[in-house]
Amino acid sequence: MLRNLFDEIPLASGASFKNRLFMSPMTTQSAFYDGEITQQIIDYYAFRSGDAAAVIVESCFVEDKGRGFPGALGVDTDKKVAGLTELATAIKSKGSKAIMQIYHAGRMAWPEINGGATPISASPVAALRPNAPVPREMTEEQILEMITMFGDATRRAIEAGFDGVEIHGANTFILQQFFSPHSNRRTDQWGGSREKRAKFPLEVMKEVQRVAEAQKAENFIIGYRFSPEELEEPGIHFEDTMYLLNTLAELKPDYFHFSMGAYTRPSIVDSDNPEPLITKYLAHRSSALAQIPIMGVGSILQRTDAEDALKLGYDLLAVGKGFLIEPNWVNLIKEDQEVNDYAHINAQRKLLIPTPLWDFMAYMVIDPEEEKRKHERLKELQKVKLTFKPGTYTVEAKGHNSELAMNVTFSEERIEKIEADQSNESEGLSDQVFIRLPQQIIDSQTLNVDVISGASASSQGLIDGVAEAVELAGASSEVLKARPKPTVQWSKEVVEEEADVVIVGSGAAGISAALRADQMGLKTILLEKLSFVGGAISISGGNQVVMGSKLQARAGVCDDTVESMVEDFLANGSGLNVPELLTTLAENVGEATDWVHEYMGVEYDMENGLHILAEYRKNRELAYEDGGHGFAASARKALERSNVTIYLQTKAESLLTDGNGKVTGLTAVEDTGKRHNIHAQAVVLTTGGYGNNSNLLNHELNNILFYGTKSSTGDGILMATTPELNATTRLMEYGKIYPNGVEVSQGYAKSTIGGNIEVMKRSGLLVNTAGERIINERASNKEILNVLLKQDPQMLFLLMDAKNFEIFTEAVEEGGITREDLARWIENENETPQIFRADTLAELAEKAGMARESLVNTVARYNGWVEKQTDEDFDRQLKFLQEKVGEGPYYMIEQKPRFATTMGGLVANSQLQVLNRNDQVIEGLYAAGELVGGVMGSDSPSGANNAWALTSGKLAAENVHKTVAVEYVVQ
Template sequence: MNTLTPILNPLTLPNGAVLKNRLLMAPMTTCTGFYDGTVTSELVEYYRARAGSIGTVIVECCFIDPKGPAFPGAIAIDSDNKIPGLKRIADAIKSEGSTSILQIYHGGRMVEPELIGGRTPVAPSAIAAPREGATTPQALTAEEVDVMITKFGDAVNRAIKAGFDGVEIHGANTYLIQQFYSPNSNQRDDKWGGSRENRARFPLEVLEITHKMADRFAHNSFIIGYRFSPEEIEVPGIRFDDTLWLLEKLAARGLDYVHFSVGQLLRPSIVDTSDPTPLITKYLARRSETLAKVPVIGVGGVVNKADAEMALEHGYDLVAIGKACIAYPDWTDRIINNQHLELFIDSTQREALTIPEPLWRFSLVDAMIRDVSDTGRKYKAGVYQEKVEAEALKLKINVTLDTDRITDISLVPDESLDVDFTTTFESLRSRILVANSPHVDAITGATTQSEALKKAVSRALTTSSKAHVIEEGGNPQAPQNYDVVVIGSGGAGLAAAIQAHDEGARVVIIEKMPTIGGNTIKASVGMNAAETRFQKIKGILDSKELFYEETLKGGKFKNNPELLKEFVELAPKAIDWLDEHGIQLNDITITGGMSIDRTHRPADRSAVGGFLISGLVKNLNQRNIEVLLETSVEEILCDNGVVTGVKVVDEYNDSRILNAKSVIVATGGFSANREMVVSYRPELDGFVTTNHKGATGSGIAMLQHIGAGTVDMGEIQIHPTVEQTTSYLISESIRGGGAILVSQAGKRFYNEMETRDKVSAQIIALPEKSAWIIFDDQVRSGNKAADEYIAKGFVISAPTPHELAVKLNMDQETLQTTLGRYNECVIQQKDEDFGRTTALRHPINQGPYYAIRIAPGVHHTMGGVTINLDTAVLNEQQQPIQGAWAAGEVVGGIHGANRIGGNAVADIIIFGILAGRNAAAMALR
């Protein structure tokens, strides 16, 4: 018995198994499995490095059925061929002296179709999860429910064969087992639904078959645990009384432990927000004698020894450690030696910490990564209250700050406020606290709520920063000094800021919108580059010369040849730069106007914009680069023709001067400024735009004010495939994946892979001035964006071309003939009708079949200010304006009269890096 700290005392479980201490490594997603869920060598070593002094390791959840993975890179236990890999993990943990437990689960309706080959997820009932864009699942039949229980049993048998000391049944996190127990997700009318007793039948049957497998195949001390989420915020939903009732039933059948699934050890109710009593306190007071014999695990917020000891003091028997075990593989040894730990990871230590690459890039882990050489900003310590407002959502939060970090974010109890986003809040709160920044990824399916919360936290930081300055005797509106000011937080601005920082400059980003990302976040297809290492890996033969020629031709030979040569030459280096910064674009497709696959995109084939911004923002957080949101630049300041800084106005209408020797303008184009568009192209009046509302051309106007010249201002691109009711861009990758365009008459009318201007013109020439983009399940499965369009309701689908034609009010035989003729072209790899030579990937012949109505929309403004090869802004006499730099769509000349799809992302990264490097070099002279 350890008298110094109770966390090192052993614990005997109800089945007789002895855990050598009270500490467990929590089951945490690593996203490190192979595509089919098999185990990788780096995952084995990850667990080996963290086993040893810690008593028990609970291995991340394993899906028990091919339709069960709830996240990319999940590991599986759905077939016997997974046993050898899982055995390597179990052996690695046990060889270091820790107990090994495997968590098993099925994601149910939380599974995204793209994770399971585009198939429909399954659930107790055909009810979509209450989140934006959620897919409606297919309800399991009674027979399928029985089969599912058998699959849980098979998984337990495999875990035993793999050598694990136990299994944890994952009945939490709104996955399938919880879905059966929830009155929100389970609205069946058979024996598996309806009353609480019926809804509990599924988790109880899973526990029963687990016992049967353990009795037949395992030793007597095989551990069976159960993880649960104590409440649901939904109405109707699981309440704490329901959870206690279920746990009593489970305990009566036999459990070795129960595992609270909460974000913080002492979290109170998310339903009754007026009651601050921790749920563990309620649990201890109300459990029966039977349930009291079952040890309970607490998790959430354990970083130091005092946190673990506090958990035991509040009644937990065991303590699970999450992110701290990632940051410190030897965490137990450190806290035994009374080290005080901070929850962050040195950006240079991935290999030393044995952290797999996918986990390193996972949002919550990546948010912990910091450049330890940067001290960050300072705040006035205290609690700052802010309002969160987004559509119908109105509530208040308290943000608690220390002098250099965010220490807590909490909801303010108020019955009049809408708190239906508590689950979103808990997840986002964790991300912000770990990153010590509000600039983190939004929660999937709750983007609007996430951005509102992030903005409220950002306001609290601004208020505190001003208070800190006042406390120190300063004036928060006094001029501030930087080396480089970056205006705009799209891809070009973020790349420029990161590069300038890494060159040694003190950098600030100014963004007039309330969120980071600019128009880049809406980018879909990818990033063009020739002669990249990823092309070589895939055996794609390409050349910079061909890339140059095709871009020049696509731009109707109006491109600035010097800028274009620089663009083509630096593109592969920009791909490598992104990869070095944790943003890998290693899948490759093609866009209109190109003859070779050179459009680089994420490995999961998702839209490039969100992926790119997420990765760049993580790099911002690691460097503690300051971002001022909802702050407008009134003017760029000059003295005798030399830039000296900017004058800014924040959302509170407070103005101040930011002194800097270099100002980088990366504010994008002007597609969302209808008056400006129409002034150059009157015929575009009335067209929708794919751009975000901040794309107003403000940067061009600011630079013109200090004498900048412009070029190609009348060259405005319309994109051919835009969903008109939402102005949502339908990615060129869909056509690049093999789709075709069909008129309302059911016929193809043009080469779909021609340049955007030509395809747009042909659509406008149709009688209805719109068309349908038609594709099948082969195209859908190769493009993650397609599932997004399905989720957003843009897509009409049918099992056969005839049925699709009926839904489209199109002649059935005509459409069938069109598809048949196109399929012949694919087989022959020759399109004699319209001369299409690229993306003839496979016949459109595998249902379901899909269609989206599209028409052109204003998409890109090729014109802008003039720059030289250093990205220095030129005046009307073509001379550099000292200290003024520009990158991205604010610049003209690179794309000529028409931009090739995939070239914009290349443009912003290539010239963003250049601008950052050169602006920093001049500022630091």
């Protein structure tokens, strides 16, 4: 039977809806400080009432410490009934039913908007969001009180004249928290199994129904909103939700309400399955659930959208954007009128939208005239036929490391050839840029192309270079940028493959594991989600601990010991290091170094020799020739010589198991959509850290600048900690923090460490924001960091004279800070990063907001210690006290905490096998490198991370080899 948008819908309670269309609950954030109603809110809802079957009023907190956002409405006390009555009356008098959504934020309740109260939840597990506080686990008594609070809120809604309530079991609020295996780790009657986790939502529903009956509220409507899935692992999967809904359906509520951004949304967990969740819902609902109307929401604006949603299987439709932009939305679609996509920039007062909500709506508010001009301009540009002056034009564009020389060849009508000299770019890092982007530009004759993942600087440099050449050839690059993007065909191909071992991630640990596995005769597949092999080591300074190696001995140190190295690492790591892992590193790093040198062909900088570092009693660190770039180039050549199968731009998605907890391979997807099901006897995870995943970081690290690779998103942790494998983690709160970052964009840093090392050998000084020296500049990074973190704000300045600034400028180029960057930052001295230049110290201090005499006196005092050849303030070593701060101009550049490497990760044993929460080995699963938590403790000393990555990768492959039944010959 064909369903109509304006059908009357009978409900189990005896009530009915006059049509299928609802105003979706949307937070206005406009209540008084205590949650009382405002006239502004009443006017806003009344203006949108009438034609809709019901208006669902934004979430109202049931307890005054349960707000999830500022300006929230409350239904927590009887004194609020009077104001809520005015709201219900205003809605109902226009002809719509008034339904109140009731909720408690649980662990999503910020202390600062709840009087400083610590949030509560099912378990003391913080939400995976930046700066989330750890909630207090609710006692049995608190749980029962909370259930009663939902009942009391229902009574107040009835007294205020509302036609119903919608229990908010979605958006990670408290009902969802009890049902989620991520936030509910209880072992009592309220948690553990899926059945026990469903108990709290069931009891809330029963209490709400009990109160409605006790209040003799005839035809009182009770709905339940739910989020179908969670991204967290462990988290709610769709089959869990269907269990909950089928169970709740036995209580016969009036409707269920999806909480999604689009009514057509497929799974966010199984991201490659395009099937809309509503069709899965219809296929798996019980006979009882089939009797209850299901409400869809999201991306319903035009009448055709609404009708398509009904065809898809929804019974009721909640509309948000439509009612914001067009308060008379129902009548408009009833008359088949088109609804505007955007609100006019000057329409706030006309639409009676409170300012907090208007600010949130910014993405759907436009200046029509400006948008029209842009659209007309785009249409004009797309009509333009370009002609070029034939020939080859040479241009330069900014790359990752340097300027790129480019030759772009044109015929009269086309770009014919793009050749770039990437000799100064990181080999391998940008290879795909110079292969794929020119081909896309030439094939589609457009500059509207996407940058290559992991090589954005080189990508943009190439695009900019071609744009400049277009202008030189007498044409408009703006026209080429306006042309459509190249069409990408999404592949549905699925490939079944077999290997002895599959390695995920091609950083130092992955390269080491892959080459050693191949060397030992194992059929090896190496997966990398980026476009290049090398990971973080490719762009690092390239230092490595080489204790116990032939190279250390050749460099003059023959008396270093395992015991000495372990003691140094323990001191640096605050004693939090895992002894068996640290010992494994110390005992094997020498052999691994020699293997890296002799088998992989990596050259070490023996000319400059072992580094003298405060962290080590024995000199045990060497650099690679040409730094991390040099290591990566040699490693790639070794991979080319090997039999390792490498898939670039291919992301591992999930681990395969035999159903009994043994890992048997994994699934991976190329950026084209092509899927690989790889069956292997072992999987080695070398996916690196999680520094660029704010959901996995604690409060402190979320407030430290990140300077690592954007790909450091904790993929291995997320894959291994699924409920089936249940891998455990440790020391997740620690990261390797350095004291020498500059904030180049919000939350992200670049490192000045190369420049710091050079100028602090001479006369570079560290001063605080008051212009005073506060530490020996040649102290260890850890000592400087400890001082830096105590500053308010957490910032120091590196002070240099003209001579040293030139040295600094040359030295920081290796870290990706160019002369052009420095010049631009100096020019924009009021923006971040802060770098100041002045002819005199007094002027420099004034620019930085310091007392003029303070900085002048600090430099004079230091220069006095140079004359005296002793630093009585901070005991700077004599060899670094030979040069005064000299002639200007003078410079100061900010020094902020930065981090890239995370110290925590998966728990693994000395064989690099991953363990689950029961301290049992997960058969077939290994981990290496930064992904393994604990070897460094709270902090890693210089050169240690590369040493651990290479050593653990090699050892993981050797341990896999012991368990894989293949014929092999060790070369």
